[in-house]
Amino acid sequence: xxxxxxxxxxxxxxxxxxxxxxxxxxxxxxxxxxxxxxxxxxxxxxxxxxxxxxxxxxxxxxxxxxxxxxxxxxxxxxxxxxxxxxxxxxxxxxxxxxxxxxxxxxxxxxxxxxxxxxxxxxxxxxxxxxxxxxxxxxxxxxxxxxxxxxxxxxxxxxxxxxxxxxxx
Numbered sequence: 001x002x003x004x005x006x007x008x009x010x011x012x013x014x015x016x017x018x019x020x021x022x023x024x025x026x027x028x029x030x031x032x033x034x035x036x037x038x039x040x041x042x043x044x045x046x047x048x049x050x051x052x053x054x055x056x057x058x059x060x061x062x063x064x065x066x067x068x069x070x071x072x073x074x075x076x077x078x079x080x081x082x083x084x085x086x087x088x089x090x091x092x093x094x095x096x097x098x099x100x101x102x103x104x105x106x107x108x109x110x111x112x113x114x115x116x117x118x119x120x121x122x123x124x125x126x127x128x129x130x131x132x133x134x135x136x137x138x139x140x141x142x143x144x145x146x147x148x149x150x151x152x153x154x155x156x157x158x159x160x161x162x163x164x165x166x167x168x
Contacts, residue, residue, distance in 0.1 A: 011029060036125075046167070054069070074089075074100075110152055110156075116129040127143075131165070
């Protein structure tokens with residue numbers, strides 16, 4: 001049973017606190033993740049674990065979500081062989097496959113980490129699922145959920161401690 005303060009995501013869009021909004025999901029649709037790189041947005045109920053943002057591009061206050069600025073050398077490990085798999089690390093000491101968090105494009109100007117395979121990552125189960133800015137309307141992701149910037153900021157600013165992300 002979903003609640004009013006839950007962010008509900010389907011292949012048709014999202015709903016949060018009575019407001020519907022468009023979103024983009026993984027190129028493989030919503031389902032059961034098979035592993036790294038499958039393009040599936042996992043079905044389930046998740047919690048927000050944290051948020052990263054570029055303070056040079058985004059300014060906001062989300063009182064119920066722990067948000068921290070991302071630095072130039074911050075990366076996210078997506079290599080199952082890495083001891084830091086599915087966690088943020090520093091490019092200067094990282095030697096495994098990764099994704100840069102501070103990008104030239106606006107995709108990760110603001111991103112939210114869900115508790116899918118995080119913080120206790122199981123190698124090969126799939127990297128973290130983020131909520132992040134979209135490239136363009138409905139453009140598929142690698143498995144994350146993407147929104148317009150104003151919708152993503154609205155979600156974070158109005159997030160309640162008992163809110164959940166429900167993907168179905």
